[in-house]
Amino acid sequence: GRTTSTRVAVVGGSIGGMTAAGLLRDAGYQVDVYERSPGPLSGLGTGIVVQPELVRFLLERTTTTLEDISVPSSSMRYVDASSGALIGATDDSWRFTSYNALYHRLLENFGLERYHFSCNLERLVDHGDQVDLTFSSGETAQADLVVLADGGASAGRRQLLGITPEYAGYVTWRGLAELDALSASTRAFFDDTFTYGLLDDGHLIAYPIPVVDADGHTRRALNYQWYWNVPAGPELDELMTDRNGVRRPTSVHHHDLRPELLAEFHSRASERLTNTFVELLHAAEEPFVTVIADADVPQMRVGRCVLIGDAAVTPRPHAAAGGAKAAADAWALVAALTDGGDDLDEALNRWEAQQLPVGRAYLQKVRRMADVLQHGGSFTPGDPANRFGLPTVVAG
Template sequence: MASNYEGSRALVVGGSIGGLTAGLLLRDLGFDVTVVERTPQVLSGRGGGIVLQPDTLRWFAERSRRKPEEVSTFTNHLRYLGAGNAVLHEESVEWRYSSWSTIYRALFEDFDPDRYVLGEFAAGFSQDDDGVDVRFVSGRTERAELVVFADGISSIGRRRLSPDSAASYSGYIGWRGTVPEREVSRETHALLGDALAYSVGPDTHICMYPIPGPDEALSVGERLLNYVWYRNVPEGPELEEILLDKQGIPRPVSVHPGQVQDRYVAEMKEAARRLLAPAAAELVQRTAEPYIQAVLDIRSERMASGRVAVIGDAAFAARPHAAAGTAKAAADAWALAETLEASAGDIAGALAVWEPTRLKIGNALVDRVSQMGARSQFLNTWTPGDPELQFGLYGPGILTQAAPVA
């Protein structure tokens, strides 16, 4: 049914992983697609590791020139470490991982760079029965029959469709970083190199796994060991202070590598020695430029209106505990494309059909990761090996949409 959209234009606002996935799928439906990204240069070096769920890998499994194994690493074990690196729990389970930059570059290579516009920040939009006019701060206006906002947690699309939706701070931050695996000790590499590994302490936990190294290196010894370490910081002056970068500029979402104040980096590395298993502590202490992510929740009341859709983090931002952020963005895009394909050219009708299920999935995910965060950071009931703590977009260990949504 791709011919239903020949001659129709689609504009995707936001050129990260979710936006590129949407752009590629809409292009395959026959739309003339433009992706508009607000940064002035092609995105690179952003973010750390990604746990890959089927929705994230689906493009590579079904349509890309790159195969899943060309963009990912894998491990064979789930492992919890305790004092003295004691193994508290271990089971055989395979997971695949990548880095944000590896997946982004692979999607970008599959898209048409001439249809990827940089340096344009969307300011607002209006629509009529036939199309949508998107206005940019530069003075540029673009008109399309379909507009998809994939512009992250500060989304203009969400603010217009769900004006009462706002970010809610979880009570903790994520310290993130990577270390070349060749730089850690043999003992640490033996524990972390083939595992999704955790270390859990009072009001804290860290998650670790190997991801592609520089230049997408996948060989053991050339990869990076990636982590996110969750630490409680109360909302208010203490949080505001730690989210100031080295120039004193507030960074309410994340403080980038090399920009975290040195005093906080020093304290974090010292705390790792006291609070984490030795292998985890070594990883933290060897990190050259750790960075901070504020852990936030965002919910949307609407994801569609007329010919406008909002996907991924632009609609729902979920804490990373289910490893489902990129999977949800990809799943939103695939579901949108499939609904459009079945609609015989009725864009507004397709979006009205698409929206209810996506809202249900988004709310269920935010509910679940909020409960997981409470268990680890405040209730201290995060128990090694508990199946309720497994990754999964659609539920603990539930990785495909065929499963029922709670």
């Protein structure tokens, strides 16, 4: 049959790529993962809200349990971040994990033998029945099917569709605070809940995440984000210029931040936010800044190449399901490839027809949420339109 001899190249070894790689290998395909990074990836302590699709591979195909990789909360809280006034609260249970917790288990499961670091995809040539891949090192690979899981700045998407993400008009400051760096009252305020801090011109979120230390022990810490509206142009360029004068395209990591920028971050917090948030933001040791951008796509398949996760539709983060979308694309792809007959083209078309509407509807959802959250609109506690997760799309 097709599976034992079909060679699949997965480009990008993160959430989407590793989920696809694990599933395809389990289904009998010859799978190689090509990852740009020279070594294991680090999510810099970034929190991720658990959606069923996000963790499905680890729970169904490995010995990992939900408790191993996540911590629970029991409510969502909506606060005026400048006055501290409570706007509302709902009973709503979510679990939170971290990028590192997911990635390390996915990598451990797949192993390093066919996970190739330092492979930055530069060019694809599709011959119809085979695709040639060329990496920056000059090395090449051949595959019968290419799964492009190379994220929001996808080189594959740029080459195949000419699409790059568009700046959304705001950035996010992210950080992680240890619980014991906070007063008892601030700790109690943020733990066991997902907090929205609403402002007229932006918003904050905060929630607990698991942090795994070198001995494998897991502790809770508080992850936050503060979204600032920043017009494209000189103001954004200044914000994204690091201590060596280099204008960074996506993120300025903590150790590269200009000291005056960090000082502005702290002073703006003190001026604009109620004490509970100020304490949280000041307690984080290594805050860093990332631009928010998104991209829509008209298709997820070009010949023998498919785009999954952020490499297809790149969403803004507000409904906490970008990683889940990447994993869902992977599950659906493998289902389409293994369900039907031997017609690869038909299977890929069927997959695209199923997943493209999900990605595009999700993008509309997070753009609508951003319109409200970043511009002081009414963000009603418990509004189902703003509930985390992928939208349900009814096939037309």
